[in-house]
Amino acid sequence: MKKQTLGFWDIWNMSFGFLGIQFGFALQGAFMSRIFQTLGASKEEIPLLWIAAPLTGLIVQPIIGYLSDRTWHTRFGRRRPYFLIGAVLSSIALFFVPHSPYLWVAVGFLWILDASINISMEPFRALVADKLPDHQRSYGFVTQTLIIGIGTWAASNLPWLVSQLGVSDVAGPNIVPMSVKVAFAVGAFVFLFSILYTVFTTTEYPPEDIESFKEKNKSTRLLPELWENIIHMPSTMAKLGVVQFFSWFAFFTMWSMANPALTEHTYQAPAPFEANFDFNDEVSAALFNAQNTAFQKASNLVGSKMGVYGLSSMVFALLLTFYTARYTVNRKYLHMGSLFIGGIGFLAMYYFPDPAYLGLWFAFVGIAWGSILSMPYAMLSSAVDPDKMGITMGIFNMFIVIPQIVAALGGVIFFQNLLGEESIYAMVVAGISLLLSAAATLLVTEQKAIRYQQN
Secondary structure, eight states, X not given: OOOOOOOHHHHHHHHTHHHHHHHHHHHHHHHHHHXXXXXXXXXXXXXXXXXXXHXXXXXXXXXXXXXXXXXXXXXXXXXXXXXXXXXXXXXXXXXXXXXXXXXXXXXXXXXXXXXXXXXXXXXXXXXXXXXXXXXXXXHXXXXXXXXXXXXXXXXXXXXXXXXXXXXXXXXXXXXXXXXXXXXXXXXXXXXXXHHHHHHHHOOOOOOSSHHHHHHXXXXXXXXXXXXXXXXXXXXXXXXXXXXXXXXXXXXXXHHHHXXXXXXXXXTOOOOOOGGGOOTTSHHHHHHHHHHHHHHHHHHXXXXXXXXXXXXXXXXXXXXXXXXXXXXXXXXXXXXXXXXXXXXXXXXXXXXXXXXXXXHHHHHHHHHHHHHHTTHHHHHHHTSSOGGGHHHHHHHHTHHHHHHHHHIIIIIHHHHHXXXXXXXXXXXXXXXXXXXXXXXXXXGOOOHHHHSOOOO
């Protein structure tokens, strides 16, 4: 099927739902560890508590990719039904997670939230490849990244903004502050609204032969097809998998450990442990309240500074959007350079801990993030069967979740402890991992993946 070249606003509309998806991911990434710490989790427990995120992705994304390849609804098309289902479930989970009364409840909500976000997210990647001709793929994925950057920056600043508007950061032991609860409620609304916008402003190409499409779907089964596609994955996909492994190990480390690392190292305001205080003693109780309030306010600042990586990825993506709309890019070297800059940003958090510089270091990280969300998918989409785009993207996302599972099951803490006991060494581990990812891009040699050539 010859695909129509789309204008900017068509690509914007089909990508706008990612604003809500990124609100969900950014609130989860910036503040889930804070919620865990508030509910009594130790720093060493945090990565394992996060294992819900990659495990749900490992299970959900290939299944949703497979199903969306085989779906055709006369009104909602192929991918949009999954956008809608995921949005409803994600919005419910986002609203309730900061109201968790116990740590195990918060962990359970994380499982629900991440599974629901994945239901919406995976088909969005396939939609770009479905709708756009090959010469617009970089443009499409970069536009998605632009919207993701907006969502990351806005959502990461929500608790700080809500606090500035007068909502309290003060809370008792094992209670999440009202500023966080309000921020998550706003995020739930934005998630649902942005997905609905894409669902009702975007159309999809129907199958060329609907009867043949239905017949083909009857003759295939999920597990055999998954296995067949894994065994016979394109060499470009396998090579990009190595790059993705180190990239996503680094970002999982950031999401799970940035709050304890930076509240301690940069702001000198670690989370107080309830067991260390006697709440029958007024002085001890007052000391806990003072330290807890300092931690909550420092967490607001860490979240706000983390939002800068979304802002810088947005600016980076905006520049790439204008460029790739007119010219081709060398995807390989662009990605390698971006990952290198991000690695330097993580390392600088350890060596230059002044809070005045933290936003700059996250801006460096954002350049890597902007490239991670666009270039690997642009390279991959040029090397796979377009009829299997959904399942291929789902399998490719295994290279995202497997490194996160490795990190959650002890990888982060193991490598951190090789360097020292302080939580800040987790950011050093993230920096080294991104530098290894940059080096691994040299494995990609297929010219069509590196630079699209107009026929």
